[in-house]
Amino acid sequence: MTNKDLADLLLPNVGSDITVYENKYPERNLKEGAIVTRFAPSPTGFVHMGSLFTSFICRKVATDSGGVFFLRIEDTDQKRQVENGVKGIVDDLKNFQIEIDEGMLNDDEEKGNYGPYTQSKRKEIYQTYVKYLIEQGKAYPCFCSPEEIEDIRLIQEKKKQRIGYYGRFAKCRKLTFDEIKTKVENGESYIIRLKSMGDFEKKVKVNDLIKGELEFPENDIDVVIMKSDGLPTYHFAHLVDDHLMHTTHVIRGDEWLSSLPLHIQLFQTFGFKAPKYAHVPPIMKEENGSRRKLSKRKDPEAAVSYYHEKGIPVEAVKLYLMTLANSNFEQWYDCNKDKTLSDFAFDFKKMSSSGGLFDINKMINISRNYISRLTAKEVYDGTLTWAKIFDTEFAKILEENKEYATKVFNIEREQKKPRKDYGCYSEIKSQTWYMFDELFNKADKNYEFQTINDKDEINKILATYISKYYSDSDTKDEWFNKMKDLAGEFGYAREVKEFKENPIAYKGHIGDISLVLRIALTTKSMTPDLYDVMKLLGKDKISARYLEIINK
Numbered sequence: 001m002t003n004k005d006l007a008d009l010l011l012p013n014v015g016s017d018i019t020v021y022e023n024k025y026p027e028r029n030l031k032e033g034a035i036v037t038r039f040a041p042s043p044t045g046f047v048h049m050g051s052l053f054t055s056f057i058c059r060k061v062a063t064d065s066g067g068v069f070f071l072r073i074e075d076t077d078q079k080r081q082v083e084n085g086v087k088g089i090v091d092d093l094k095n096f097q098i099e100i101d102e103g104m105l106n107d108d109e110e111k112g113n114y115g116p117y118t119q120s121k122r123k124e125i126y127q128t129y130v131k132y133l134i135e136q137g138k139a140y141p142c143f144c145s146p147e148e149i150e151d152i153r154l155i156q157e158k159k160k161q162r163i164g165y166y167g168r169f170a171k172c173r174k175l176t177f178d179e180i181k182t183k184v185e186n187g188e189s190y191i192i193r194l195k196s197m198g199d200f201e202k203k204v205k206v207n208d209l210i211k212g213e214l215e216f217p218e219n220d221i222d223v224v225i226m227k228s229d230g231l232p233t234y235h236f237a238h239l240v241d242d243h244l245m246h247t248t249h250v251i252r253g254d255e256w257l258s259s260l261p262l263h264i265q266l267f268q269t270f271g272f273k274a275p276k277y278a279h280v281p282p283i284m285k286e287e288n289g290s291r292r293k294l295s296k297r298k299d300p301e302a303a304v305s306y307y308h309e310k311g312i313p314v315e316a317v318k319l320y321l322m323t324l325a326n327s328n329f330e331q332w333y334d335c336n337k338d339k340t341l342s343d344f345a346f347d348f349k350k351m352s353s354s355g356g357l358f359d360i361n362k363m364i365n366i367s368r369n370y371i372s373r374l375t376a377k378e379v380y381d382g383t384l385t386w387a388k389i390f391d392t393e394f395a396k397i398l399e400e401n402k403e404y405a406t407k408v409f410n411i412e413r414e415q416k417k418p419r420k421d422y423g424c425y426s427e428i429k430s431q432t433w434y435m436f437d438e439l440f441n442k443a444d445k446n447y448e449f450q451t452i453n454d455k456d457e458i459n460k461i462l463a464t465y466i467s468k469y470y471s472d473s474d475t476k477d478e479w480f481n482k483m484k485d486l487a488g489e490f491g492y493a494r495e496v497k498e499f500k501e502n503p504i505a506y507k508g509h510i511g512d513i514s515l516v517l518r519i520a521l522t523t524k525s526m527t528p529d530l531y532d533v534m535k536l537l538g539k540d541k542i543s544a545r546y547l548e549i550i551n552k
């Protein structure tokens with residue numbers, strides 16, 4: 001009996017030959033050096049920071065090399081599925097503007113010539129390759145029950161031997177054709193295992209693009225390649241898919257590093273060219289002086305929805321990710337402020353092999369600088385997009401006052417050193433609420449006047465300012481001179497310097513007066529330029545707010 005007979009016995013319904021698929025998915029027509037890479041999550045419905053980071057790197061290297069980045073859904077493990085699990089992943093990538101060239105667009109649709117891009121739709125393809133391997137005498141059926149496998153494990157544990165189905169433990173390896181035939185005919189359930197030719201005593205060398213040259217013992221375990229439901233295991237599916245989709249670079253989390261000898265072996269078993277591998281270290285977090293992995297369970301910032309809700313501009317998140325990815329990026333960006341991420345040459349060799357330390361404050365700081373360099377119109381658009389999802393009250397105000405809000409965001413913006421009030425879009429309302437009557441009028445206001453505290457004095461200052469000094473048409477100089485006049489009229493020094501030279505001659509100085517005007521107008525002792533604030537609010541609103549205090 002030949003291996004071909006065995007293959008036909010085990011997979012009678014697989015009619016095609018692997019050449020069908022080898023021809024159906026030809027080499028990609030790309031320029032020399034183009035990187036073809038992929039993001040291959042299980043359909044768990046969301047992307048976490050670690051895989052966003054990896055996808056970001058995939059997108060970057062594919063774009064820079066004129067290559068392809070695709071999304072493949074790895075759903076052969078039915079336990080890890082959630083309903084609409086693909087949509088969540090697609091949306092998360094979209095929210096971060098990580099575009100895919102090929103692959104899944106939602107739970108059912110896809111684009112690209114190398115599909116299907118969902119593994120459960122590729123069953124026939126995998127089975128064709130499994131059958132081919134059996135024909136080559138490189139795979140065999142295993143009828144061991146879970147209990148038998150458990151027994152093997154217990155023996156191995158007891159004898160302190162390596163765990164797994166290998167060597168003398170691989171008893172189904174020795175089954176004859178007739179024994180197999182009888183079992184199959186009796187309807188016994190089976191899986192297919194790789195007949196490993198590896199020798200654990202020998203070493204394989206692999207060059208990981210991030211970790212450098214690594215040495216592993218060869219794989220000698222007869223791993224499962226096809227489960228009893230006819231679906232492949234992850235390892236086997238990875239081999240078939242990355243081969244047929246012509247992946248040149250597998251960029252993935254380093255939890256897969258230990259599978260690397262097996263993956264290399266699988267490619268060798270078929271005589272296929274293996275892709276290059278880059279195992280990305282996890283993002284780390286410092287806690288109580290020690291480092292641990294950023295955790296989906298413990299850290300809210302591990303969910304990418306966190307950044308979306310906070311309203312950190314996508315570009316700022318990406319700038320931060322690049323600082324984590326390449327140690328030289330920050331300096332480069334400092335020296336090339338007019339350039340963007342796409343101008344930066346990412347280099348695997350400049351990645352830390354132990355994992356970058358995540359620092360949310362640093363990300364917010366990058367975001368703060370980034371927002372400070374946007375135009376007021378861009379800030380308006382970004383804030384509105386954010387608010388439409390997360391703060392509909394604010395969105396309505398912004399929509400009804402587009403021109404005005406843009407002017408508010410423009411205060412101290414178009415200058416050499418723009419103001420850096422906003423760390424993210426969700427902070428903007430709390431920084432600007434007093435500029436909008438809709439928010440100011442209904443707020444619970446607490447005026448904490450500081451140096452000048454006498455209610456009578458405050459009322460007189462406010463009343464005099466409005467009736468005698470403030471005018472919407474004043475230039476900044478005119479406005480400032482009037483503030484000085486007001487200070488003089490009330491017995492305060494027109495300049496701080498004058499006051500310092502002769503403190504007993506005055507009640508205080510111009511700074512005390514402007515503080516009263518500022519707090520009475522906004523409730524805050526620190527705001528952007530008071531002239532700009534007043535000019536935007538205008539005389540009617542200023543009078544109304546001052547009158548409310550006077551009449552209280």
Ligand code: GLU
Pocket residue numbers: 039040041042074234238250251252253256
């Ligand atoms: N499906 C695997 C995962 O869930 C992908 C590993 C790979 O990229 O090769 O992480």
